Structures are given as structure tokens and as C-alpha cells.
Amino acid sequence: MxxxxxxxxxxxxxxxxxxxxxxxxxxxxxxxxxxxxxxxxIQFVPRHSDALDAALRHLDSFDWLVLTSGNAVRFFCQRADELGVAVAGVQIAVSGAATAHKLQAFGLTADFVPEKFVGESLVTGLGDLRGKRVLLPRSRQGRPEIVAQLRAQGADVVEVGLYDTITAVxxxxxxxxxxxxxxxxxxxxxxxxxxxxxxxxxxxxxxxxxxxxxxxxxxxxxxxxxxxxxxxxxxxxxxxxxxxxxxxxxxxxxxxxxxx
Known part of the structure; x- marks a missing residue:
């Protein structure tokens, strides 16, 4: 062996x-x-939408941008580049070190990285979110728990579908x-x-x-x-x-x- x-x-x-x-x-x-x-x-298919583009163009209206995967980073930053929009004026939270590393590849630095790389630790680490607007661009097949947890901490969550996760052939x-x-x-x-x-x-x-x-x-x-x-x-x-x-x-x- x-x-x-x-x-x-x-x-x-x-x-x-x-x-x-x-x-x-x-x-x-x-x-x-x-x-x-x-x-x-798995296959990832980007899904652009008016809601996504509007969020990108008004990024400074959000307190937090939450990116829960390297795919979310990639598709979000690529769409921002296509629109000529700078990812700035908002704090960025990511789900873990690998996602933070992916963010760095686009010239960006995460403001918050949880010690444990699970969604629950990410939400808990952001603390009291009352009165805060949170942008959550992610897979349209994403788990609903993180949205509920963010809202439970008082956040006004704007969730936008960024890509589809489909079964590969x-x-x-x-x-x-x-x-x-x-x-x-x-x-x-x-x-x-x-x-x-x-x-x-x-x-x-x-x-x-x-x-x-x-x-x-x-x-x-x-x-x-x-x-x-x-x-x-x-x-x-x-x-x-x-x-x-x-x-x-x-x-x-x-x-x-x-x-x-």
C-alpha cells in the first residue's frame, strides 16, 4: 500500500x-x-441580471459585501470589470482563507475572514448588523441558512443570483x-x-x-x-x-x- x-x-x-x-x-x-x-x-454558469448590475453600480450603498466562495469572487469581480465598476467603498467579508486568496488575485483584500471556514462562523463574526445593508452575490442554488442568519442579526440582505451550479455530464x-x-x-x-x-x-x-x-x-x-x-x-x-x-x-x- x-x-x-x-x-x-x-x-x-x-x-x-x-x-x-x-x-x-x-x-x-x-x-x-x-x-x-x-x-x-459540477459546472458553473454565470448568470448576469439587472439586479446584479444595479448592485454593482451602487456598491457604496452597502456596508458589507459577503462572498462565500472563490466562484462568487471570480464571477462578481469579472462582472464588475465588464461594467467598468471598481469594487470599492464597501467592507468585504469572505468565508475562509482560500476565498480571501482568490480575492487577492483581483487586487482586493478581505476586511473579515473567520477563523472557522463555515458560513455560521462568518455571520457570527460580523457581529450586530442592525441597520447594515449586506450584499450577498452567490450561486442561485446556495443554501438558505446564511441569508436567514444574516437577517437574524439585523441585516438588510440583498441577495443576487451570480451563477448557476449545474450537474456536469x-x-x-x-x-x-x-x-x-x-x-x-x-x-x-x-x-x-x-x-x-x-x-x-x-x-x-x-x-x-x-x-x-x-x-x-x-x-x-x-x-x-x-x-x-x-x-x-x-x-x-x-x-x-x-x-x-x-x-x-x-x-x-x-x-x-x-x-x-
Whole structure:
């Protein structure tokens, strides 16, 4: 299972992220000694609207801009650039370090990054929001909880649909790679769980779950996996992809020691 130096001996790890993001994760897995299997189950489609454009043109009327994913950062900043609008005059809160890093790629700095990378920590960290206007541009399929939590803290929330998260269509090569057998299936969002579940049943490849471990990036994703009837074997204490890879390595090494 492992080489003498303790590196993972090419365990096959399924990456269910969107294709472009999945490639970056695959490179990290490969560097850590795994054999990545790219199987995108998500596709992101930008959705421009009058509501979004109006919010961008009146950005200084908001107290907070809340961006809950790297995708939200990318699509929001790209649309701002298309309209010739500077993202300025508003405080920016993001969901975690990875989102803050994505923001920096557009020349912007987050004013608030929670210590724990979950939506609840983001909202709690913003404190009393009575009398504050909050702009929340995000996926039109986003979880409703964060909106309710922001409003519970007194915020006047303007939610705008920024993009759609849809189910990707796997090609024959991807399905064949899946059917070769895999050791771990990774999930980085609840939608990836739901879409994967839908795809494997649609194409009759449910047996991929027979011996694979399930690894989730954090508790919200793990909850979605458990709701689908999956047992979650790996979840890192810090909700990042790097931490997920390290948790996978530790799990594999532990399994090796127990069986060896």
C-alpha cells in the first residue's frame, strides 16, 4: 500500500470538483503521492441580471459585501470589470482563507475572514448588523441558512443570483476511469455530493462505492453525504483542500499500520 518512505503508493482518489478547479486539486494530490481521478460533477454558469448590475453600480450603498466562495469572487469581480465598476467603498467579508486568496488575485483584500471556514462562523463574526445593508452575490442554488442568519442579526440582505451550479455530464473516458475502481471519493461541497449521487445512479455505476472511502472537506459537506446514506471516513479539522489531503494521508497510513 505504501512505499518505504511513507508516501501513499498511488491510491486512486476521485476528484468531484468543477473541471478547472479539479485540475488544481489533482496536481496537489499527485504531489502528495496519490493517483487523482478527475470526475467533475459540477459546472458553473454565470448568470448576469439587472439586479446584479444595479448592485454593482451602487456598491457604496452597502456596508458589507459577503462572498462565500472563490466562484462568487471570480464571477462578481469579472462582472464588475465588464461594467467598468471598481469594487470599492464597501467592507468585504469572505468565508475562509482560500476565498480571501482568490480575492487577492483581483487586487482586493478581505476586511473579515473567520477563523472557522463555515458560513455560521462568518455571520457570527460580523457581529450586530442592525441597520447594515449586506450584499450577498452567490450561486442561485446556495443554501438558505446564511441569508436567514444574516437577517437574524439585523441585516438588510440583498441577495443576487451570480451563477448557476449545474450537474456536469460525464464523458465515456471519465466513466471508464471510475469503473476501473477507486480507493477514495472526495467531496468539497454539498452540491458535489448530490450531483455525484445522481450521476452514479443515472449511469449505473453505483458499485464504485463498494470499497471506496468517502472524504469530505468540512461538516456541511459531510452532513450532505450522510443524508445521502454515505459513511464519511475522512474530514479534516481545518476545512481546506490541503488539510483534506493531509487527513487522507494520515487515514491511509493508519489503515496500513492496522493491516500490516
Amino acid at each position: 505504501f512505499e518505504q518512505n511513507g508516501t501513499v503508493n498511488r491510491k486512486r482518489v476521485v476528484v468531484t470538483r468543477e473541471a478547472e478547479q479539479g485540475m488544481a486539486f489533482c496536481r496537489k494530490l499527485l504531489a502528495a503521492g496519490f493517483e487523482p481521478v478527475l470526475f467533475p460533477v 460525464p464523458d465515456a473516458t471519465a466513466l471508464a476511469e471510475l469503473q476501473r475502481g477507486v480507493d477514495v471519493i472526495t467531496f468539497a461541497s454539498p452540491s458535489s455530493v448530490r450531483n455525484f449521487w445522481q450521476i452514479i445512479h443515472k449511469y449505473g455505476v453505483e458499485n464504485v462505492l463498494d470499497r471506496a472511502l468517502v472524504a469530505c472537506i468540512g461538516p456541511v459537506t459531510a452532513e450532505a453525504a450522510q443524508a445521502a446514506g454515505l459513511t464519511v471516513h475522512v474530514m479534516p479539522a481545518t476545512y481546506t483542500l490541503d488539510a483534506l489531503i493531509e487527513a487522507l494521508r494520515e487515514q491511509m497510513l493508519t489503515t496500513n499500520n492496522q493491516t500490516g
